[in-house]
Amino acid sequence: MEENQTSSLNISDDFYGYSSAAARELPEPDVHIITSAALRVPAHSSILASASPVLENIIDRPRKHRSSERVIPILGVPYDAVVSFVRFLYSFRCSEEEMEKYGIHLLVLSHVYSVPQLKQSCTKVLGDWLTMENVVDVLQLARMCDSPNLYLKCMKLVANNFKAVEKTEGWKFLQDHDPWLELDILHFMDEAELRRKRSRKLREEQSLYLQLSEAMECLEHICTEGCTSVGPYDMEPTEKKEPCSKFSTCQGLQLLIKHFATCKKRVNGGCSRCKRMWQLLRLHSSICEHHDCCRVPLCRQFKLRMQQDNKKDDARWRLLVRKVVSAKAISSLSLPKRKREELQETNNNNNNNHGIRSFRL
DSSP states (O other), X not given: OHHHHOEEOOXXXXXXXXXXXXXXXXXXOOEEEEOTTSEEEEEOHHHHHHHOHHHHHHHTSOOSSTTSOEEEEOOSSOHHHHHHHHHHHHHSOOOHHHHHXXXXXXXXXXXXXXXXXXXXXXXXXXXXXXXXXXXXXHHHHHHHTTOHHHHHHHHHHHHHTHHHHTTSHHHHHHHHHOHHHHHHHHHHHHHHHHHHHHHHHHHHHHXXXXXXXXXXXXXXXXXXXXXXXXXXXXXOOOTTOOOOTTHHHHHHHHHHHHHHHHOSGGGGTOOHHHHHHHHHHHHHHHHOSOTTTOOSTTHHHHHHHHHHOSSOOOHHHHHHHHHHHHHHHXXXXXXXXXXXXXHHHHHHHHHTOOOXXXXXX
């Protein structure tokens, strides 16, 4: 009865992906795969069993009659996809044309019959061919076939192009038939937005710490060498003082120092700009390792005051100091080795100069 309902597929020499000579050396097929089109695909049980543990279990299953032939049904996919699947089991190769036509079916077959090499190839190809129109379908397939890399790639594409994806038929079908996956997608989008916000906040904070670190360097530079208009009062001003490499920061700091030196509100604590200058001086003292010979004004006094103060430093202030020190270290590591050595030598020379704690304006 079964013989009348199915017909064998004509086999050419290169059917199994072998060369003609190698194909002729194969023994007679001892198992047949029945496809949805009622076509039989002849195969060799030893090769199928070595390529797929699932097929091995099916082949080793006891038969009702010892004389009955071995038959393996692979239904639910086009018979051409089954042929491509069988050819891969023999040669471990799959053409680009076959992947383009039957990639989805081959992914399902590779998952059902546990063929990891084919599954990996299908995952890569389908991931490269994702579009707004097919991403929802591939996403459902990736979840069903336990393909996390493809699933994540689909999720990212949906999250980044949600307005376009929600207009597709696949999304409408998903809303009607798979609300749990819809909920997973929306949850993934919320988490992705939170990650973007945290990342943006972290970048902004890191930028602030780098600016403060640069301000500390400029403050030491002004107090030891002087810049265009502000410097130590014991150094004679030069008529042709060139701007430093960080002049945008240094210029703002010089303007703040000039204001600090002449402001009359700071005595009563009523000037916000002077408070900012006090905070910069305090921050410098917190990170300075050479208080006895430092030329920055009030460095040692701030340090002594912090040591004599019975109250512990504010936790937020200590965190700020650590972040600025870390930013300074990262900034110095980004410099070439020769530049770091020159900077270290300059700092050592500056630290050997004692006593100056006022500005020349």
